[in-house]
Protein backbone atom coordinates (compact mmCIF):
# COMPACT_ATOMS: atom_id res chain seq x y z
CA UNK A 1 0.00 0.00 0.00
CA UNK A 2 1.11 3.59 -0.60
CA UNK A 3 2.82 5.17 2.42
CA UNK A 4 0.29 7.99 2.54
CA UNK A 5 -2.50 5.41 2.96
CA UNK A 6 -0.96 4.86 6.39
CA UNK A 7 -1.94 8.31 7.63
CA UNK A 8 -3.04 6.86 10.98
CA UNK A 9 0.30 5.11 11.55
CA UNK A 10 2.18 8.28 10.58
CA UNK A 11 0.01 10.37 12.89
CA UNK A 12 0.32 8.02 15.88
CA UNK A 13 4.09 7.90 15.38
CA UNK A 14 4.24 11.70 15.05
CA UNK A 15 6.05 11.30 11.71
CA UNK A 16 6.04 13.44 8.60
CA UNK A 17 6.13 11.44 5.32
CA UNK A 18 9.23 11.93 3.13
CA UNK A 19 7.05 12.05 0.02
CA UNK A 20 4.07 14.38 0.38
CA UNK A 21 2.23 13.49 -2.84
CA UNK A 22 1.52 10.00 -4.17
CA UNK A 23 -0.63 8.58 -6.99
CA UNK A 24 -2.59 5.34 -6.63
CA UNK A 25 -2.62 2.70 -9.42
CA UNK A 26 -5.93 4.25 -10.29
CA UNK A 27 -4.62 7.79 -10.84
CA UNK A 28 -5.99 9.17 -7.56
CA UNK A 29 -3.76 11.82 -5.99
CA UNK A 30 -3.11 11.66 -2.25
CA UNK A 31 -1.52 14.74 -0.71
CA UNK A 32 -0.29 15.00 2.90
CA UNK A 33 -1.08 18.52 4.10
CA UNK A 34 -0.05 18.52 7.74
CA UNK A 35 -0.16 16.22 10.77
CA UNK A 36 -3.29 14.06 10.49
CA UNK A 37 -4.47 15.83 7.33
CA UNK A 38 -4.62 14.27 3.87
CA UNK A 39 -6.41 15.33 0.70
CA UNK A 40 -7.62 12.86 -1.92
CA UNK A 41 -8.28 13.99 -5.50
CA UNK A 42 -9.81 11.79 -8.19
CA UNK A 43 -8.58 12.04 -11.78
CA UNK A 44 -10.35 15.02 -13.40
CA UNK A 45 -12.33 12.88 -15.83
CA UNK A 46 -13.88 10.97 -12.91
CA UNK A 47 -14.58 13.95 -10.63
CA UNK A 48 -18.31 14.29 -9.92
CA UNK A 49 -18.10 17.75 -8.32
CA UNK A 50 -18.47 16.75 -4.66
CA UNK A 51 -16.24 17.76 -1.76
CA UNK A 52 -16.36 15.51 1.31
CA UNK A 53 -14.67 16.28 4.62
CA UNK A 54 -14.33 13.28 6.95
CA UNK A 55 -12.97 14.01 10.42
CA UNK A 56 -12.47 11.93 13.53
CA UNK A 57 -10.19 11.98 16.55
CA UNK A 58 -11.32 15.49 17.48
CA UNK A 59 -11.58 13.63 20.78
CA UNK A 60 -8.47 11.48 20.97
CA UNK A 61 -10.01 8.49 22.79
CA UNK A 62 -12.89 8.01 20.31
CA UNK A 63 -11.22 5.29 18.31
CA UNK A 64 -13.99 3.49 16.35
CA UNK A 65 -14.41 6.51 14.04
CA UNK A 66 -10.62 6.78 13.66
CA UNK A 67 -10.42 3.10 12.67
CA UNK A 68 -13.29 3.61 10.19
CA UNK A 69 -11.50 6.47 8.40
CA UNK A 70 -8.28 4.43 8.43
CA UNK A 71 -10.09 1.56 6.61
CA UNK A 72 -11.51 3.93 3.99
CA UNK A 73 -8.11 5.47 3.38
CA UNK A 74 -6.47 2.04 3.05
CA UNK A 75 -9.13 1.08 0.49
CA UNK A 76 -8.39 4.21 -1.55
CA UNK A 77 -4.60 3.80 -1.31
CA UNK A 78 -4.85 0.20 -2.51
CA UNK A 79 -7.10 1.19 -5.44
CA UNK A 80 -10.02 -0.86 -4.05
CA UNK A 81 -12.19 2.22 -3.43
CA UNK A 82 -12.34 4.50 -6.49
CA UNK A 83 -13.21 8.04 -5.44
CA UNK A 84 -15.21 10.32 -7.68
CA UNK A 85 -15.10 13.29 -5.31
CA UNK A 86 -12.43 15.25 -3.47
CA UNK A 87 -12.00 14.12 0.13
CA UNK A 88 -10.22 15.70 3.07
CA UNK A 89 -9.35 13.24 5.83
CA UNK A 90 -8.62 14.87 9.19
CA UNK A 91 -7.55 13.35 12.51
CA UNK A 92 -8.46 16.18 14.85
CA UNK A 93 -6.27 15.93 17.95
CA UNK A 94 -3.16 13.80 17.20
CA UNK A 95 -1.49 14.28 20.59
CA UNK A 96 -4.67 13.24 22.44
CA UNK A 97 -4.96 10.23 20.08
CA UNK A 98 -1.40 9.20 20.98
CA UNK A 99 -2.24 9.44 24.69
CA UNK A 100 -5.68 7.81 24.35
CA UNK A 101 -7.37 10.79 25.96
CA UNK A 102 -10.37 12.93 25.04
CA UNK A 103 -8.17 16.03 25.15
CA UNK A 104 -5.06 17.34 26.92
CA UNK A 105 -6.03 20.75 28.30
CA UNK A 106 -8.89 22.02 26.18
CA UNK A 107 -11.71 20.22 24.37
CA UNK A 108 -10.95 20.91 20.69
CA UNK A 109 -14.65 20.63 19.88
CA UNK A 110 -15.32 23.77 21.93
CA UNK A 111 -12.73 25.91 20.15
CA UNK A 112 -14.29 26.72 16.79
CA UNK A 113 -16.06 29.77 15.42
CA UNK A 114 -13.58 32.16 17.01
CA UNK A 115 -13.10 30.40 20.37
CA UNK A 116 -9.50 29.35 19.62
CA UNK A 117 -8.55 33.03 19.44
CA UNK A 118 -9.56 33.49 23.07
CA UNK A 119 -7.44 30.55 24.24
CA UNK A 120 -3.78 29.53 24.14
CA UNK A 121 -1.97 26.20 23.90
CA UNK A 122 -1.61 23.37 21.40
CA UNK A 123 -5.32 22.62 21.17
CA UNK A 124 -6.28 26.20 20.40
CA UNK A 125 -3.61 26.20 17.68
CA UNK A 126 -4.87 22.90 16.32
CA UNK A 127 -8.46 24.20 16.13
CA UNK A 128 -7.19 27.21 14.17
CA UNK A 129 -5.30 24.88 11.83
CA UNK A 130 -8.36 22.63 11.37
CA UNK A 131 -10.45 25.69 10.48
CA UNK A 132 -7.82 26.74 7.94
CA UNK A 133 -7.61 23.26 6.40
CA UNK A 134 -11.41 23.05 6.11
CA UNK A 135 -11.68 26.61 4.75
CA UNK A 136 -9.11 25.96 2.07
CA UNK A 137 -10.63 22.56 1.15
CA UNK A 138 -14.13 24.05 0.81
CA UNK A 139 -12.95 27.12 -1.13
CA UNK A 140 -13.57 25.74 -4.62
CA UNK A 141 -16.80 27.28 -5.98
CA UNK A 142 -19.73 25.35 -7.47
CA UNK A 143 -19.07 22.07 -5.73
CA UNK A 144 -21.28 20.31 -3.19
CA UNK A 145 -19.90 20.42 0.36
CA UNK A 146 -20.47 17.70 2.95
CA UNK A 147 -18.79 17.25 6.32
CA UNK A 148 -19.20 14.30 8.69
CA UNK A 149 -17.37 14.65 12.02
CA UNK A 150 -17.34 11.20 13.59
CA UNK A 151 -17.49 10.64 17.35
CA UNK A 152 -18.31 8.10 20.01
CA UNK A 153 -19.87 9.05 23.34
CA UNK A 154 -18.61 8.82 26.91
CA UNK A 155 -21.65 6.82 28.07
CA UNK A 156 -24.05 4.20 26.75
CA UNK A 157 -27.15 5.35 24.90
CA UNK A 158 -30.76 4.30 24.53
CA UNK A 159 -30.36 5.36 20.90
CA UNK A 160 -26.99 4.04 19.77
CA UNK A 161 -26.29 6.01 16.58
CA UNK A 162 -27.46 9.54 16.00
CA UNK A 163 -26.52 12.81 14.34
CA UNK A 164 -26.41 16.42 15.48
CA UNK A 165 -27.35 18.93 12.76
CA UNK A 166 -26.01 22.49 13.30
CA UNK A 167 -28.08 25.65 12.87
CA UNK A 168 -27.64 28.94 11.07
CA UNK A 169 -30.00 31.92 10.87
CA UNK A 170 -31.93 31.87 7.59
CA UNK A 171 -30.83 28.36 6.59
CA UNK A 172 -33.19 25.39 6.69
CA UNK A 173 -32.33 21.80 7.50
CA UNK A 174 -32.28 19.47 4.48
CA UNK A 175 -34.66 16.49 4.19
CA UNK A 176 -32.37 14.84 1.64
CA UNK A 177 -29.45 14.91 4.07
CA UNK A 178 -31.60 13.32 6.75
CA UNK A 179 -32.69 10.57 4.33
CA UNK A 180 -29.02 9.95 3.65
CA UNK A 181 -28.27 9.75 7.38
CA UNK A 182 -31.10 7.28 7.90
CA UNK A 183 -29.70 5.12 5.10
CA UNK A 184 -26.31 5.34 6.85
CA UNK A 185 -27.78 3.76 9.99
CA UNK A 186 -28.52 6.83 12.08
CA UNK A 187 -31.58 6.25 14.26
CA UNK A 188 -32.12 9.84 15.36
CA UNK A 189 -31.16 13.40 14.49
CA UNK A 190 -30.97 16.33 16.87
CA UNK A 191 -31.85 19.56 15.07
CA UNK A 192 -29.94 22.40 16.70
CA UNK A 193 -31.60 25.81 17.02
CA UNK A 194 -28.70 28.08 17.85
CA UNK A 195 -25.11 28.71 16.83
CA UNK A 196 -22.33 26.67 18.41
CA UNK A 197 -18.55 26.32 18.80
CA UNK A 198 -18.09 22.79 17.47
CA UNK A 199 -16.26 21.79 14.28
CA UNK A 200 -19.45 21.04 12.34
CA UNK A 201 -21.01 24.30 13.52
CA UNK A 202 -18.02 26.05 11.92
CA UNK A 203 -18.20 24.25 8.56
CA UNK A 204 -22.01 24.63 8.49
CA UNK A 205 -22.16 28.27 9.54
CA UNK A 206 -19.06 29.65 7.83
CA UNK A 207 -18.23 27.34 4.93
CA UNK A 208 -21.74 26.53 3.69
CA UNK A 209 -21.21 22.79 4.01
CA UNK A 210 -23.93 20.38 5.02
CA UNK A 211 -22.34 19.26 8.27
CA UNK A 212 -23.14 16.68 10.92
CA UNK A 213 -21.60 15.37 14.11
CA UNK A 214 -22.22 11.62 14.07
CA UNK A 215 -22.31 9.67 17.33
CA UNK A 216 -21.61 6.00 16.64
CA UNK A 217 -21.59 4.25 20.02
CA UNK A 218 -19.52 4.20 23.16
CA UNK A 219 -15.85 5.29 23.22
CA UNK A 220 -13.34 2.44 23.64
CA UNK A 221 -9.55 2.08 23.14
CA UNK A 222 -8.05 1.08 19.76
CA UNK A 223 -8.80 -2.53 18.81
CA UNK A 224 -11.74 -2.84 21.21
CA UNK A 225 -14.55 -1.61 18.98
CA UNK A 226 -16.20 -4.92 18.11
CA UNK A 227 -19.38 -3.67 19.83
CA UNK A 228 -19.59 -0.56 17.64
CA UNK A 229 -21.34 -1.47 14.40
CA UNK A 230 -20.44 1.11 11.77
CA UNK A 231 -21.20 -1.18 8.81
CA UNK A 232 -24.14 0.82 7.45
CA UNK A 233 -22.26 4.09 7.70
CA UNK A 234 -19.17 2.54 6.14
CA UNK A 235 -21.19 1.22 3.19
CA UNK A 236 -22.84 4.59 2.67
CA UNK A 237 -19.54 6.47 2.86
CA UNK A 238 -18.04 4.17 0.21
CA UNK A 239 -21.08 4.84 -1.98
CA UNK A 240 -20.79 8.60 -1.52
CA UNK A 241 -17.06 8.42 -2.28
CA UNK A 242 -17.56 6.28 -5.39
CA UNK A 243 -20.66 8.13 -6.58
CA UNK A 244 -22.81 4.99 -6.43
CA UNK A 245 -25.23 6.11 -3.73
CA UNK A 246 -28.72 4.66 -4.26
CA UNK A 247 -31.62 7.13 -4.19
CA UNK A 248 -33.27 7.30 -0.79
CA UNK A 249 -36.54 9.03 -0.15
CA UNK A 250 -37.74 8.06 3.27
CA UNK A 251 -37.39 9.28 6.82
CA UNK A 252 -39.37 6.28 8.13
CA UNK A 253 -38.36 5.39 11.65
CA UNK A 254 -35.89 8.28 11.97
CA UNK A 255 -36.53 10.03 15.29
CA UNK A 256 -36.21 13.80 15.27
CA UNK A 257 -35.40 15.87 18.32
CA UNK A 258 -35.03 19.58 19.00
CA UNK A 259 -32.93 21.24 21.68
CA UNK A 260 -35.12 22.46 24.52
CA UNK A 261 -32.27 23.85 26.66
CA UNK A 262 -28.53 23.57 27.00
CA UNK A 263 -27.45 23.04 30.58
CA UNK A 264 -24.44 25.29 31.18
CA UNK A 265 -22.13 24.74 34.15
CA UNK A 266 -21.40 28.17 35.63
CA UNK A 267 -19.30 27.34 38.69
CA UNK A 268 -17.56 24.68 40.78
CA UNK A 269 -20.75 24.49 42.84
CA UNK A 270 -22.56 22.87 39.88
CA UNK A 271 -24.35 19.64 40.85
CA UNK A 272 -26.10 17.28 38.47
CA UNK A 273 -28.68 14.91 39.97
CA UNK A 274 -28.24 11.92 37.67
CA UNK A 275 -26.71 8.50 38.29
CA UNK A 276 -23.13 8.21 37.00
CA UNK A 277 -24.17 5.50 34.53
CA UNK A 278 -27.24 7.30 33.14
CA UNK A 279 -27.60 6.63 29.40
CA UNK A 280 -27.97 9.26 26.71
CA UNK A 281 -31.64 9.81 25.71
CA UNK A 282 -32.88 8.89 29.19
CA UNK A 283 -36.31 10.42 29.78
CA UNK A 284 -36.80 12.92 32.60
CA UNK A 285 -40.12 13.54 34.34
CA UNK A 286 -41.66 16.99 34.50
CA UNK A 287 -40.74 18.59 37.82
CA UNK A 288 -37.46 16.64 38.15
CA UNK A 289 -34.59 18.70 39.62
CA UNK A 290 -31.82 18.01 37.11
CA UNK A 291 -29.09 20.34 38.31
CA UNK A 292 -28.18 23.17 40.67
CA UNK A 293 -25.55 25.86 40.53
CA UNK A 294 -24.46 29.07 42.28
CA UNK A 295 -26.92 31.84 43.10
CA UNK A 296 -29.72 29.30 43.61
CA UNK A 297 -29.78 28.42 39.89
CA UNK A 298 -31.97 25.34 39.47
CA UNK A 299 -32.58 23.28 36.35
CA UNK A 300 -36.06 21.81 36.75
CA UNK A 301 -37.68 19.82 33.92
CA UNK A 302 -40.66 21.70 32.49
CA UNK A 303 -40.83 20.09 29.06
CA UNK A 304 -43.10 17.20 28.05
CA UNK A 305 -41.06 14.22 26.77
CA UNK A 306 -37.71 15.70 27.82
CA UNK A 307 -34.58 13.57 27.50
CA UNK A 308 -30.96 14.24 28.40
CA UNK A 309 -27.89 13.75 26.21
CA UNK A 310 -24.19 14.22 26.99
CA UNK A 311 -24.64 14.83 30.74
CA UNK A 312 -21.19 15.68 32.08
CA UNK A 313 -20.81 17.66 35.31
CA UNK A 314 -17.01 17.52 34.92
CA UNK A 315 -16.81 20.01 32.01
CA UNK A 316 -15.03 23.31 32.59
CA UNK A 317 -17.07 26.22 33.93
CA UNK A 318 -18.90 28.06 31.18
CA UNK A 319 -19.32 24.96 29.02
CA UNK A 320 -22.26 22.74 28.20
CA UNK A 321 -22.86 20.07 30.85
CA UNK A 322 -25.74 18.41 29.01
CA UNK A 323 -28.47 18.99 26.44
CA UNK A 324 -32.16 18.71 27.21
CA UNK A 325 -34.01 17.61 24.11
CA UNK A 326 -37.65 17.07 23.11
CA UNK A 327 -39.24 15.20 20.20
CA UNK A 328 -40.00 17.26 17.10
CA UNK A 329 -41.41 16.74 13.59
CA UNK A 330 -40.10 17.10 10.02
CA UNK A 331 -42.22 20.23 9.45
CA UNK A 332 -39.25 22.62 9.15
CA UNK A 333 -37.26 20.59 6.63
CA UNK A 334 -36.77 21.57 2.98
Ligand SMILES: O=C(O)CCC(=O)N[C@@H](CCC(=O)O)C(=O)O
Nearest residue numbers: 109151153154155164198213310
Ligand atom coordinates in the same frame (compact mmCIF):
# COMPACT_ATOMS: atom_id res chain seq x y z
O1 LIG B 1 -20.50 11.65 25.43
C1 LIG B 1 -20.35 12.86 25.56
O2 LIG B 1 -20.68 13.46 26.59
C2 LIG B 1 -19.75 13.68 24.46
C3 LIG B 1 -19.67 12.97 23.14
C4 LIG B 1 -19.16 13.95 22.15
O3 LIG B 1 -17.97 14.13 22.05
N1 LIG B 1 -20.08 14.66 21.50
C5 LIG B 1 -19.76 15.81 20.74
C6 LIG B 1 -21.01 16.43 20.20
C7 LIG B 1 -20.69 17.66 19.35
C8 LIG B 1 -21.92 18.46 18.95
O4 LIG B 1 -22.60 18.98 19.83
O5 LIG B 1 -22.16 18.56 17.72
C9 LIG B 1 -19.08 16.80 21.65
O6 LIG B 1 -19.45 16.87 22.84
O7 LIG B 1 -18.17 17.48 21.19
Ligand SMILES: [Zn+2]
Nearest residue numbers: 059062151152
Ligand atom coordinates in the same frame (compact mmCIF):
# COMPACT_ATOMS: atom_id res chain seq x y z
ZN1 LIG C 1 -16.47 13.25 20.70
